[in-house]
Amino acid sequence: MNVATNPVEAIRTTHATIALSHLDGQIDGLERFAAHGEMEDRAWVALVDLITLRAQILGRIADYERASLLAEQRAEVAPGDRLAFLCRARSRASLHRFAEAMTDLEHAAELGQTGREIEVDKAAVLQAVGRYAEALSIRRRIADDFGDFEAAAGLASLYADIGDTDAAEQWFDESRLRYRSVSPFALAQLEFQRGHMWMALDPEQARPWLLAAWQRLPCFAQAEGHLAEVEEALGDCNAAIARLERLAAESDDPDFAAELARVLWNAGRHSESARWRTYAEKRYDTLIAWAPAAFADHGARFWLSVGGEPGRALALARLNLEVRDTPKARRLFDAAMAACGSFATKGSA
Structure with missing residues (x-):
């Protein structure tokens, strides 16, 4: 990427405040219809999708909880509705319940759900659990058949997960060329995905894309949180702390508090770090009890670093590896194993 080119200026989209207000309005309207029992089958899918989108953008765990509740209830009351199982599959996948999500997708297919929609969801689950060859076959077929933004973006994300940055960059560029919407989401x-791909490889490469995602959507919590990580890696600790302090105070996602505790500790601000560490620990305990697969990797990273409990990290890293056998999950498990070995060695010294 030419860093002199501002990605936000290159493709103009609706102002973030207007877009978020419209998203809230759509959700509120559908919630009212649902409360009065006036929802069509397709509208239930739209409602769960929109609430999940808001959860992803705002870093709002309560929205994930709401989407999950609605999807589970809909599948129970409409056991013959293929869209109900498509809806529940997406909700379960968002909480890393991948095996259950795939079962729901297979059931939706048995009930008659066909076409691109279910194939995209299958590819997403296969990709998430590290079955990259199968996911790639589906995503390539979709790209050949449709050739739109979503198809190109799917290939970009998959190549990023595989670690083929050259192919990923090609498809990230291609997907931007194919973007036809004015929505910023x-x-x-x-x-964000493009920046995330580069974080561990080259923070300088990651920064402009994470910055672009945040500038396009200043409410995009994950983009700003990862931008803070990159800023710390590049030596701007104060900027990172400022971002994380606001995010940790506003979000019910403990990842921001955990990252803030780590950065503060590294900066020598130990008493402040301890306060955020305590908050993150309690919050992770609550969320892991509710959705263990969804927060196993987050919790493992926390207890492996500023949480300071490698034994807990190892248990969660093992669970995460059982849920999805990916290179990233294996690296986390190996790091937890090494930390436990180092801890045991120190303890016996």
């Missing part, structure tokens, strides 16, 4: 998520 999908494009900001694409920019």
Whole structure:
């Protein structure tokens, strides 16, 4: 990427405040219809999708909880509705309940759900659990058949997960060329994925894309949180702390508090770090009890670093590896194993 080019200026989208207000309005309207029993089958899918989108953008765990509740209830009251199982599959996948999500997708297919929609969801689950060859076959077929933004973006995300940055960059560029919407959400998520791909490899490469995602959507909590990580890696600790303090105070996602505790500790601000560490620990305990698969990797990273309990980290890393056998999950498990070995060695010294 030419860093002199501002990605936000290159593709103009609706102002973030207007877009978020519209998203809230759509959700509120559908919630009212649902409360009065006036929802069509497709509208239930739309409602769960929109609430999940808001959860992803705002870093709002309560929205994940709401989407899960609605999806589970809909599948129970409409056991013959294929869209109910498609809806529940997406909700379960968002909480890393991948095996259950795939079962729901297979059931939706048995009930008659066909076409691109279910194939995309299958590819997403296969990709999430590390079955990359199968996911790639589906995503390539979709790209050949449709050739739109979503198809190109799917290939970009998959190549990023595989670690093929050259192919990923090609498809990230291609997907941007194919963007036809004025909504900022999908494009900001694409920019975030591109920045996230580069974080461990080259923070300088990651920064402009994470910054673009955040500038396009200043409410995009994950984009700003990862931008803070990159800023710390590049030596701007004060900027990172400022971002994380606001995010940790506003979000019910403990990842921001955990990251803030780590950065503060590294900066020598130990008493402040301890306060955020305590909050993150309590919050992770609550969330792991509710959705263990969804927060196993987050919790493992916390207890492996500033949480300071490698034994707890190892148990969660093992669970995460059981849920999805990916290179990232294996690296986390190996790090937890090494930390436990180092801890045991120190303890016996």
